[in-house]
Amino acid sequence: MKxxxxxxxxxxxxxxxxxTAATAAEIEGPKVFWKISMWGNPRALSAGMxxxxxxxxxxxxxxxxxxxxxxxxxxxxxENLDGLKLNAFEGAxxxxxxxxxxxxxxxxxxxxxxxxxxxxVDRHVRSKLFEHPALIADMERWxxxxxxxxxxxxxxxxxxxxxxxxxxxxxxxxxxAGGGLGSALEKLGAVKQTLPAGETSTAFQRGALDAAAFPFxxxxxxxxxxxxxxxxxxxxxxxxxxxxxxxNKTAYEALPPQYQEFLMSQRETIMETTQAAYAEQDKKNxxxxxxxxxxxxxxxxxxxxxxEVAGKPVWDEWIAANSDKFDAQxxxxxxxxxxxxxx
Numbered sequence: 001m002k003x004x005x006x007x008x009x010x011x012x013x014x015x016x017x018x019x020t021a022a023t024a025a026e027i028e029g030p031k032v033f034w035k036i037s038m039w040g041n042p043r044a045l046s047a048g049m050x051x052x053x054x055x056x057x058x059x060x061x062x063x064x065x066x067x068x069x070x071x072x073x074x075x076x077x078x079e080n081l082d083g084l085k086l087n088a089f090e091g092a093x094x095x096x097x098x099x100x101x102x103x104x105x106x107x108x109x110x111x112x113x114x115x116x117x118x119x120x121v122d123r124h125v126r127s128k129l130f131e132h133p134a135l136i137a138d139m140e141r142w143x144x145x146x147x148x149x150x151x152x153x154x155x156x157x158x159x160x161x162x163x164x165x166x167x168x169x170x171x172x173x174x175x176x177a178g179g180g181l182g183s184a185l186e187k188l189g190a191v192k193q194t195l196p197a198g199e200t201s202t203a204f205q206r207g208a209l210d211a212a213a214f215p216f217x218x219x220x221x222x223x224x225x226x227x228x229x230x231x232x233x234x235x236x237x238x239x240x241x242x243x244x245x246x247x248n249k250t251a252y253e254a255l256p257p258q259y260q261e262f263l264m265s266q267r268e269t270i271m272e273t274t275q276a277a278y279a280e281q282d283k284k285n286x287x288x289x290x291x292x293x294x295x296x297x298x299x300x301x302x303x304x305x306x307x308e309v310a311g312k313p314v315w316d317e318w319i320a321a322n323s324d325k326f327d328a329q330x331x332x333x334x335x336x337x338x339x340x341x342x343x
Contacts, residue, residue: 025061029256034066034090036245037074037083040198044218044277045093045150046070048270049245055266064259066091077196080246081142090251093150095243097178097194102142105134105326108335109242110179111318113311115339116240117154123271124342125335126151126242132334134326143249148267150243151274152215155181156236158229159211160204163296167306176200176212180318181239184310185213197223204228215240217285218278226285231294235303238310245270 036053038046046068053066075083080092081102096106108129116122126149129135139146157175164170171189175182182192190211195203201224203209212225220226252260298306315332322328 026059027258031063036068037089037092039072039077043222047277048274051273052266084144084248085142091247103138105138107179112184112239121342125338128338134331144246145249147245147247148270152240154237155213156216156233157211157213158225158232160230163231174210180314183314187310218281234297
């Protein structure tokens with residue numbers, strides 16, 4: 001009798017555990033495995049997407065698995081759009097200035113001195129731009145769907161050798177900077193280089209580069225630029241760019257509706273996690289920068305001169321160069337309109 005009672009209790013416990021497992025998933029659905037292509041190592045830029053991938057597995061009891069492949073395992077940094085078009089993977093990160101001809105409308109993010117310095121404003125503007133028809137059309141050519149911004153912080157510049165304490169010191173300096181940001185520095189006489197992030201430290205070591213603009217401070221450390229630099233700018237804040245995340249459109253549309261809804265519901269979480277990761281890196285990195293490098297801080301007069309030379313002239317040139325491709329003026333104006341909404 002005792003054995004029978006023990007057997008019944010065991011069966012009841014097993015039944016309860018099975019019932020718990022059956023109802024553990026918040027979202028029911030089929031088994032799906034997605035590959036996301038990324039260059040470099042895990043870092044603040046990818047923290048939000050890693051959080052989303054973890055949430056996807058938990059919400060579906062492991063049925064929806066998303067894995068980010070780093071180090072260019074799936075594709076080179078400049079070829080992620082090609083990989084999406086070929087259905088080689090289900091998602092990817094891109095940096096707009098790695099391939100300006102492939103995403104001309106997206107180059108608006110790299111124009112200098114846009115009103116994106118405040119993180120809350122930046123987040124609102126970028127989120128709205130990811131839904132802008134011109135940016136969506138750029139991605140449709142690559143069978144890609146804009147998902148969420150990487151919310152790159154404002155750039156600063158780290159360099160070797162003589163520090164550019166005067167604006168004239170930039171003349172002849174070889175600077176890794178893409179898009180309109182690179183064009184702005186060219187107005188000061190710098191020589192623009194558009195190296196992928198992973199190649200920049202090596203270029204420093206070989207003496208092929210004098211300075212590099214990256215999102216401050218996390219990217220300078222992630223790509224070991226700070227290991228090579230002698231000085232850094234503290235308040236140049238010439239602009240930023242967009243290293244954001246895309247989905248393969250075919251793969252997304254093949255998902256069951258509940259998985260699609262989940263992905264779209266995660267965008268705010270991704271951005272919050274990413275911005276928190278940037279802030280955490282600043283706490284660690286800034287004291288090290290201050291101890292190991294000379295600071296280059298410009299006066300208000302110098303910054304005003306830089307903006308006069310490299311602000312509106314670069315904007316006007318970009319609008320004129322792209323007016324036959326899309327409504328470049330309308331897209332540029334939208335940036336400022338969205339910024340006013342945020343304020």
